[in-house]
Amino acid sequence: MSYFSQRALNIQPTGVRKMFDMAGDDVISFGLGEPDFQPPPIAIEAFHQAMLDGKNKYTTTAGLPSLRKKIAEDWESYQSGMDENNVCITMSGTNALLNVFMTTVDPGKNVLIPEPYFPLYGPDVGLCGGEDRYYPCKFENEFVPSISDLENLVDQNTVAILYNFPSNPTGGTLNAKQRDDLLEFAKKHDLWIISDEVYDKITFDEEHVSFLGCDYDKIIIVGSFSKTYCMTGWRIGYLLSTNLEAMKQLIKIQYYITACSNDAMQHAVLKTMEEAGDFPAMVSEKFKIRRDLIVRRLNAIEGVECHSPKGAIYVFPKVTVPGMNSEELALELLKDGVLCSPGTAFGKSGEGHLRFAYTIGEEDISKGMDILESTLNRLRNEA
Numbered sequence: 001m002s003y004f005s006q007r008a009l010n011i012q013p014t015g016v017r018k019m020f021d022m023a024g025d026d027v028i029s030f031g032l033g034e035p036d037f038q039p040p041p042i043a044i045e046a047f048h049q050a051m052l053d054g055k056n057k058y059t060t061t062a063g064l065p066s067l068r069k070k071i072a073e074d075w076e077s078y079q080s081g082m083d084e085n086n087v088c089i090t091m092s093g094t095n096a097l098l099n100v101f102m103t104t105v106d107p108g109k110n111v112l113i114p115e116p117y118f119p120l121y122g123p124d125v126g127l128c129g130g131e132d133r134y135y136p137c138k139f140e141n142e143f144v145p146s147i148s149d150l151e152n153l154v155d156q157n158t159v160a161i162l163y164n165f166p167s168n169p170t171g172g173t174l175n176a177k178q179r180d181d182l183l184e185f186a187k188k189h190d191l192w193i194i195s196d197e198v199y200d201k202i203t204f205d206e207e208h209v210s211f212l213g214c215d216y217d218k219i220i221i222v223g224s225f226s227k228t229y230c231m232t233g234w235r236i237g238y239l240l241s242t243n244l245e246a247m248k249q250l251i252k253i254q255y256y257i258t259a260c261s262n263d264a265m266q267h268a269v270l271k272t273m274e275e276a277g278d279f280p281a282m283v284s285e286k287f288k289i290r291r292d293l294i295v296r297r298l299n300a301i302e303g304v305e306c307h308s309p310k311g312a313i314y315v316f317p318k319v320t321v322p323g324m325n326s327e328e329l330a331l332e333l334l335k336d337g338v339l340c341s342p343g344t345a346f347g348k349s350g351e352g353h354l355r356f357a358y359t360i361g362e363e364d365i366s367k368g369m370d371i372l373e374s375t376l377n378r379l380r381n382e383a
């Protein structure tokens with residue numbers, strides 16, 4: 001009989017992928033959080049050119065110093081004085097997250113994680129032998145946690161708290177006061193703040209509020225180019241911290257995960273930042289138009305209630321049909337040609353919600369909303 005580790009046997013596929021794998025090609029897909037735009041042309045040209053120029057080798061573990069320096073400069077409005085020593089390039093935000101948990105979590109320790117959540121956090125903590133403890137981000141509070149809920153969960157074995165704003169799946173964001181309260185909580189309990197800010201440049205109406213630049217030396221930022229530069233398939237992200245001891249530990253661990261990131265790609269991303277630095281803002285403008293459309297359409301449907309998120313690429317409306325749970329509802333929608341994710345793919349408290357990624361054109365968003373409306377009417381009449 002084949003032997004597999006408990007680690008492998010225990011871990012489960014995510015609910016987002018489950019629905020996606022069941023969907024045919026002809027559905028209107030609000031399923032995966034993947035921008036439909038291509039990266040800027042300069043990125044593709046520079047990638048090709050870098051390979052022609054022989055950039056096909058290992059780089060240093062932390063990545064090309066020039067790219068790391070550029071990333072540090074990119075965050076300068078939040079925190080001045082950083083340089084390449086404050087950045088480690090990773091092969092995606094996903095890689096960065098595993099790295100940061102491997103660096104901060106031991107068996108017997110626990111990490112506070114938002115719920116509804118991006119589905120990698122908890123399993124990643126579990127892979128490190130730690131306990132994932134979930135704090136609620138409630139609809140009533142625009143998906144921002146309350147300090148009293150956090151106080152109820154923290155104990156002497158809590159080593160870190162993960163914050164994710166703008167959030168996947170809720171689109172929730174913070175204002176400066178809320179950020180400061182969350183900062184004070186972490187400081188009070190001497191926790192690492194792991195701040196997943198991969199949607200930092202996809203914000204609407206208000207500027208991004210970062211944990212970087214706060215007066216606390218236990219902050220690690222998780223970054224990615226996947227969404228902001230529409231490079232999900234390239235797999236490039238990074239870790240950033242003003243704490244150089246943390247950087248040293250993170251870089252050590254990175255060696256054992258991927259040794260380093262892709263050489264030509266790092267050159268291409270540097271060129272892209274230099275020459276197409278306005279690309280994320282352009283993409284954000286387009287997402288904002290879609291956000292306005294989907295929120296307006298959702299709120300016009302009976303039994304649906306939706307916030308207007310100020311960031312990321314998702315809405316997480318409350319959708320109620322008597323006698324049906326969110327997974328059953330998502331399956332009914334799939335039968336009618338719309339793929340979305342049941343709220344429970346992001347934790348139990350997602351029950352009663354659906355997640356729509358507005359990563360398709362406006363015409364398809366409108367068609368998808370027409371289908372949602374007629375499916376909900378049909379289900380209510382049948383109930």
Ligand SMILES: Cc1ncc(COP(=O)(O)O)c(C=O)c1O
Nearest residue numbers: 092093094118168198224226237
């Ligand atoms: C909140 C959040 N963090 C991290 C990631 C990982 O991004 P990537 O691995 O593509 O860089 C994602 C991807 O969907 C995400 O939504």
